[in-house]
Amino acid sequence: MAILSLAGKSLWNRRLTSALVVLSIALSVALLLGVERLRTQARASFANTLSGTDLIVGARGSPLNLLLYSVFRIGDPTNNVSWRSYQTFAAHPQVAWTVPLSLGDSHQGFPVLGTTEAYFQHYRHGRNQSLRFAEGREFTDVFDAVLGAAVADRLGYSPGQSIVIAHGVGAVSFALHDDKPFQVVGILARTGTPVDQTVHISLDGMEAIHADWFGGAPIPGLRLSPEQVRQLDLTPKTITAFLVGLHSKTTIFRMQREINTFAGEPLLAILPGLTLQQLWDLMGLAENALLVVSGLVVLVGLTVMLAALLTGLNERRREMAILRAVGARPGHIFALVLGESLVLALVGATLGVLLLQGGLLVAGPLLEARLGLAIAGWPPSRHELLLLAAVLGCGLLAGLLPAWRAYRYSLADGMTLRL
Amino acid sequence: MPETAADLSTMPPAVAITGLRFRWRANQPWVLDIPTFHLANGERLFLAGPSGSGKSTLLALIAGISRPAEGRVTVLGAELTTRSGPARDRFRADHLGVIFQLFNLLPYLSVSDNVTLPCRFSTRRRARAEAAAGSVAAEARRLLAHLGMDEPGLVRRPAAELSVGQQQRVAAARALIGGPDLIVADEPTSALDTDRRLDFVDLLRQECASVGAALLFVSHDRTLADRFDRVAELPALNRAPSAG
Ligand SMILES: Nc1ncnc2c1ncn2[C@@H]1O[C@H](COP(=O)(O)OP(=O)(O)OP(=O)(O)O)[C@@H](O)[C@H]1O
Ligand SMILES: [Mg+2]
Numbered sequence: 001m002a003i004l005s006l007a008g009k010s011l012w013n014r015r016l017t018s019a020l021v022v023l024s025i026a027l028s029v030a031l032l033l034g035v036e037r038l039r040t041q042a043r044a045s046f047a048n049t050l051s052g053t054d055l056i057v058g059a060r061g062s063p064l065n066l067l068l069y070s071v072f073r074i075g076d077p078t079n080n081v082s083w084r085s086y087q088t089f090a091a092h093p094q095v096a097w098t099v100p101l102s103l104g105d106s107h108q109g110f111p112v113l114g115t116t117e118a119y120f121q122h123y124r125h126g127r128n129q130s131l132r133f134a135e136g137r138e139f140t141d142v143f144d145a146v147l148g149a150a151v152a153d154r155l156g157y158s159p160g161q162s163i164v165i166a167h168g169v170g171a172v173s174f175a176l177h178d179d180k181p182f183q184v185v186g187i188l189a190r191t192g193t194p195v196d197q198t199v200h201i202s203l204d205g206m207e208a209i210h211a212d213w214f215g216g217a218p219i220p221g222l223r224l225s226p227e228q229v230r231q232l233d234l235t236p237k238t239i240t241a242f243l244v245g246l247h248s249k250t251t252i253f254r255m256q257r258e259i260n261t262f263a264g265e266p267l268l269a270i271l272p273g274l275t276l277q278q279l280w281d282l283m284g285l286a287e288n289a290l291l292v293v294s295g296l297v298v299l300v301g302l303t304v305m306l307a308a309l310l311t312g313l314n315e316r317r318r319e320m321a322i323l324r325a326v327g328a329r330p331g332h333i334f335a336l337v338l339g340e341s342l343v344l345a346l347v348g349a350t351l352g353v354l355l356l357q358g359g360l361l362v363a364g365p366l367l368e369a370r371l372g373l374a375i376a377g378w379p380p381s382r383h384e385l386l387l388l389a390a391v392l393g394c395g396l397l398a399g400l401l402p403a404w405r406a407y408r409y410s411l412a413d414g415m416t417l418r419l
Numbered sequence: 420m421p422e423t424a425a426d427l428s429t430m431p432p433a434v435a436i437t438g439l440r441f442r443w444r445a446n447q448p449w450v451l452d453i454p455t456f457h458l459a460n461g462e463r464l465f466l467a468g469p470s471g472s473g474k475s476t477l478l479a480l481i482a483g484i485s486r487p488a489e490g491r492v493t494v495l496g497a498e499l500t501t502r503s504g505p506a507r508d509r510f511r512a513d514h515l516g517v518i519f520q521l522f523n524l525l526p527y528l529s530v531s532d533n534v535t536l537p538c539r540f541s542t543r544r545r546a547r548a549e550a551a552a553g554s555v556a557a558e559a560r561r562l563l564a565h566l567g568m569d570e571p572g573l574v575r576r577p578a579a580e581l582s583v584g585q586q587q588r589v590a591a592a593r594a595l596i597g598g599p600d601l602i603v604a605d606e607p608t609s610a611l612d613t614d615r616r617l618d619f620v621d622l623l624r625q626e627c628a629s630v631g632a633a634l635l636f637v638s639h640d641r642t643l644a645d646r647f648d649r650v651a652e653l654p655a656l657n658r659a660p661s662a663g
Contacts, residue, residue, distance in 0.1 A: 006525075006539070013527030318522050324484060325519070326593070327512020327540035329505050 003332050007339050010319065014312060018344060021305045025348025028294075028301030029391055030355040033384055035294040037356070039287055040381065045126075046280055049193045050272045052124030053099075054252050057081065057089065057259055058241035060266035064282075067275045070101055070241040072194050073111040077103070080238035085265045089244065094251045097122050099243040102206050102236060105165050105177070110151045112165050112199045114206030114236075120146075122245055125193045135159055136186030142204045142230060145182040150196035152187040159184050163199070165209060177209040180226050204234040244269070298391055302398045305344055309337065309402040313409070320410045333410040338396070338403040345395025349388055353380065431496030433601045433633035434458035434481055439490035440659075441473075441480060450476050452659040453490075456651075460600075463624055463634040465644045468653030474637045477653065478603050481635065482515055483507030495600050512541035516594025516632070520606040523590030526579035530568075533578050534559035534592045537599075544597025551598070562592040566622050584615045588622070595626050601633045608638060620646050 011018050050056075050071050058066040059079030068074040090098040099122050102114035113119075120131050120138050136159040139146050147157060157163070161184040167175035182201060190196055211232055212224045224232075246255060252271065259269035320333050357378065380388070436456040442449045450473045458464050468474050479485040480492055483499045484507075492499045495514055499507055511517075516537070524533045535555045538545035545555060552558035560574055566588040581589065587607055594602050604623065608616040620636075620643050627634045636647065644650045 003539075006528075009527050009532075010525075319525055322519075322523065322525060322536075324508075325482070325511075325517040326537045327508055329508040331505070332540075 003328070003336055004339070006323075007336050007343070010316075010336075011340055011343065017308050017312065021308045021344050022348045022351060024304045025298075025301040025345060025391075025395070026351035026355055028297040029349050029352025029388070030359065032294040032298050032387060032391070033353065033356050033380070034359065035290050036384055036387060037360075039290065040383075043280055043287075045192060047273065047276050048126045049276065050123075050125060052122070052128055052245065053243045053272050054246045054249065055244040055256055055259070055269045056241060056272055056275075057244060057267055057269045060260075060268045063268065063270045063275050064279055066241065066268055066270055067272065067279060069103065070243075071272070071276075073103065073113075073198065077240050079266075080240060081242065081267065082238055082265055083236055085262065085267065086239055086242055088262075088264065089242075089259065092255075094246055094248070094255055095244055096247045097245045099123065100203060100239045101241045101243070102203055102238075103240045105167055105206070105209070107151075107163055107165050107199045108155060110148075110155075110197055110199050112201060112206075114201055114203045114239075116203055119200065122243065123195070125191050125195070129191070131191065131195065132189040134187050134189040136184070139185055139200065139202050139205070141183075141185075142202060142208050142234065143180065143182045143226060144185040144202065144205070146186040146188060146200040147184055148188055148194075148196040148198045148200070149190035151199055152184075157184055157187075159186065165199070165201075167213070179223070180209050180229065203236055203239070207234040207236045208232075298394070301348070302345075302391075302394050305341060305348075305395065306398045306401065309341055309399065310405070313337070313402055313406055316406070317409050320406060324410050328410075330407050330410050334403045334407040337406045338399045341399025341402065342392070342396055345392050345399075348395075349391050353388070430460045431493075432457060433460050433462065433495060434635065435491075435493040436481075437491050439480065439487045439492060441476060441485065441487045443476075449659040451480070451487075451657055453477070453656050454658065456656055458601075458633055458635060461628075461631055461633050463627060463648045464636065465647035465650045466635060466637045466653060467639055467641060467644065467650065468637075468657075469639065472653050473657060473659070474653055475605055478517075478605050478635070478637060481601075482517060482603055483511050509541075512537060513543045514600045516596075516599040516602040518587070518590045518594045518602070518604040518607040521583070521610050523593070524578035524581075524586055526577065528578055529575050530563070530578055530581070530589055531556055531559050531574040533589055534563065534574075534596055536593055538597055541597065544599070546597075548597040555596075558596060559592065562595055562626070563589070565626060566592055567618075568592070583610045584619070587611060587619060591619070591623050591626065595630060595632070598630045599632055601635065602627055604634070604636045606638050607636075608640065608643065613642075616640065616643060617646075 056066060056070050058070060059077055059081055061078040065075055065078070069077050086098070086100055089095060097118060099118045100115060103111060105112040117138055123131055134149060136146070145163060152158070162181045163184060164176050164178045164181050167177060182205065188195060208226070208229045211229050211234075212219055212222045244255070246252060256269045256271070259267050323333065323336075324330075434456065436453055439451060439453045439456070440449055441451040466474060466477075476485065480487055481494060483494070483502070487500060490500070494510070497510060499510065502510065525536070528536070535548070538548055538555045548555045548558040552561050556574075563569065563574065568585065568588055578586065578589065587610070590607065594604070602623070607623070608619050611619060623636075624634065624646060636643075
C-alpha cells in the first residue's frame with residue numbers, strides 16, 4: 001500500500017533514533033534469549049554430569065548430600081562404607097560393575113579421588129560418553145596420578161610432574177603427605193563435569209599415604225618410606241561411596257531396596273538422574289529470578305521504543321497534517337505509527353536473535369572450554385519462539401498508545417500545522 | 420443552489436455554504452457563524468481577514484477535515500456535512516488541492532515524490548495524471564516545468580534541500596496534480612519576498628485556469644487582491660465576534 005513505502009521512508013529519515021531503538025530492543029531480546037538458552041542448556045548439561053550409572057551407594061544420610069559429595073565433591077560424607085559391604089555388592093549377581101570412590105584429600109585445593117581402573121572404564125557423562133585421555137595413560141603404580149583437564153590446565157602440569165597430596169580438603173593445608181609424592185601419568189580430556197577438577201589416584205595409593213597416619217595426623221615416631229609401604233597390604237578398610245551398574249535396568253528399584261535395607265551396615269542407594277533433578281529444582285528460584293530480570297530488560301527496551309515514538313510524534317504532527325491534507329485518513333495515520341512500532345520491534349527482535357547467534361559463535365567455544373557448557377545456537381526452541389512472539393506482541397501493544405495519540409492529533413489539528 | 424443533473428453544462432458551484440456554525444469546543448464561543456458563502460465553479464477568490472478571524476478554520480471545514488456543528492457545506496455539489504470522516508477524506512483526496520503557508524513538503528521525500536503524493540491516496544487523481552502525461556512522474560515534471568522548476572536533477576532532490584520559494588512552487592504542483600476541481604491555499608505567499616509573491620500568485624492563477632480549478636486563496640496581503648476575480652472579507656461574512 002501507498003502508506004507502507006511512506007512509513008519506510010519516514011523511518012529512514014529518523015534512522016539514528018530508530019537505530020538506537022532497534023539496538024536497545026535487539027540487546028534486550030538477545031539477553032532474554034541468551035538467559036533462556038543458558039538456563040535450559042545448563043539444566044541439560046547438569047543432568048548429564050553422570051550417566052550410565054544405575055545407583056550411587058554411600059553411608060546412610062541425605063540423598064542430596066550423597067550426590068553432592070560423591071559426584072560434585074562438595075561437602076563431606078557423614079560416614080564411610082566398609083570394604084566388606086562394598087565387596088558384598090560388587091559380587092552381587094545382579095551387579096555388572098562397581099566403581100569405588102574414596103575422598104578426603106586434596107592437591108592445591110583440587111579434590112583427590114581414590115578409585116580403581118574400573119572408573120576409567122565405567123564412568124560416563126553426557127550422552128553416554130566415556131572418559132578419554134588427552135595425554136598419558138591410566139594409573140598402574142601405587143604412586144601414579146591421573147589429572148582432570150582443569151587441574152592440569154590451571155596448574156600447568158604435564159605427565160612426569162611430581163605432586164604432593166595434602167591431607168584434608170582445604171585450599172591451604174599444613175598436613176602434607178610430602179614424604180610420598182605422586183607422579184602424573186595421565187591427563188583426561190575435558191568433560192565439563194567435576195571430573196575435570198579432580199586428581200585421580202588408585203585406592204592403593206590412597207591407602208599408602210595414610211598407612212602411617214591415624215585420626216588425621218601422622219603417628220608420632222612411625223615413618224614409613226614409599227618402599228616400605230609398597231610391602232604392606234594396601235586393601236582399604238573403608239571407602240566413601242561406590243557407583244553401581246546393573247545387568248538389567250529393571251532391577252534398579254529392587255536393588256535399591258536391597259541396599260537400603262542391608263543388614264550389615266546402614267547404607268543408602270540413590271538414582272543419580274532423579275537426585276540430580278531434585279538438586280536442580282532446588283536452584284529453580286535463582287533460575288526464575290534470572291528469567292524475570294531479563295524479562296524486565298525487555299520491558300526497558302520496549303519502553304525506550306515507546307518514549308522514542310512519543311517524542312517523535314510531536315515533531316511529526318506536521319508530517320501528519322500534510323498527509324491528511326492530501327487525503328490520508330486518520331486510520332492511515334494510526335496504521336503509520338503502529339506499523340512503525342511493529343517494524344521496530346520486528347527488526348529489533350530479528351537483530352537480537354542474530355546477535356545471540358553471533359555471540360554464541362564467538363563465546364560458545366570459550367564457554368565450552370572454560371565451563372564445559374556446550375551451548376547449541378540453532379535452531380531456537382519452541383519456548384524461545386513463544387518468547388519472541390511475546391516480545392513482538394508487547395511491541396505492538398507499546399505502539400498502540402502513540403498510534404492512538406497520532407490519530408487524535410490528526411483529527412484535532414485540522415488544517416493548522418502545529419510546530 | 421439550483422442545479423439540474425441532466426444539464427451537464429451547468430456544473431455545481433465549487434463551494435456553497437449555508438447557515439454554518441463552528442466552534443472548536445462545545446463550551447467555547449462560535450468561531451464561525453456564516454449565513455451564506457459561495458464560490459463559483461472556476462472562480463478565483465481572494466479571502467482576506469485579520470489573524471485569528473477564522474480563515475484557516477473555514478478552509479478546514481471546506482476541505483472536510485473539520486465538521487460544522489450546524490449548517491451545510493457543499494463542495495462541488497457534494498454535501499460534506501452528511502458524509503462520514505473517511506468519505507470526506509476520500510473526497511478531499513479526489514477533488515481538492517491544499518497549499519499551506521509553510522512546510523508543505525515531507526522532507527524525506529524527493530521533489531517528485533512530494534508532487535505525486537496525492538496520487539497515492541486517490542486513484543482518480545492518479546488516473547487523470549497518467550492520462551495527461553503518460554505517467555504520474557511525467558505529469559509531476561510537466562507541472563514543475565510550468566511553475567518554472569525545470570532545472571535538471573531537481574525532481575530527484577530531497578525536498579528538504581529546496582529554498583522556501585521553490586518549496587511553495589512544489590506545493591503548488593502537488594495541489595494541481597491529477598486535475599483537482601478546487602485549490603485551497605492558506606497564506607501560501609507569506610514566507611516569500613514581494614517579487615516572488617506576485618510571481619507565485621500569477622503562476623498559481625494560470626495553472627488553476629488551465630486545469631479549470633476554482634481557487635480559494637487566503638491571505639492578509641491585500642497587494643495581491645487585484646489578481647483575483649473577486650475579493651471577500653471574512654469578518655463581513657462571519658457573524659461570530661472575532662477573537663483576533
Ligand atoms: N486546533 C484548534 N483548536 C482550538 N482552537 C483553535 C484551533 N485552531 C484555531 N483555533 C482558534 O480558532 C480561531 C480561528 O483560528 P484560525 O487559525 O482559523 O485563524 P486565522 O484567520 O487562520 O488566523 P491567521 O491569519 O493567524 O492564520 C482562533 O481564535 C484560534 O485560537
Ligand atoms: Mg491561518
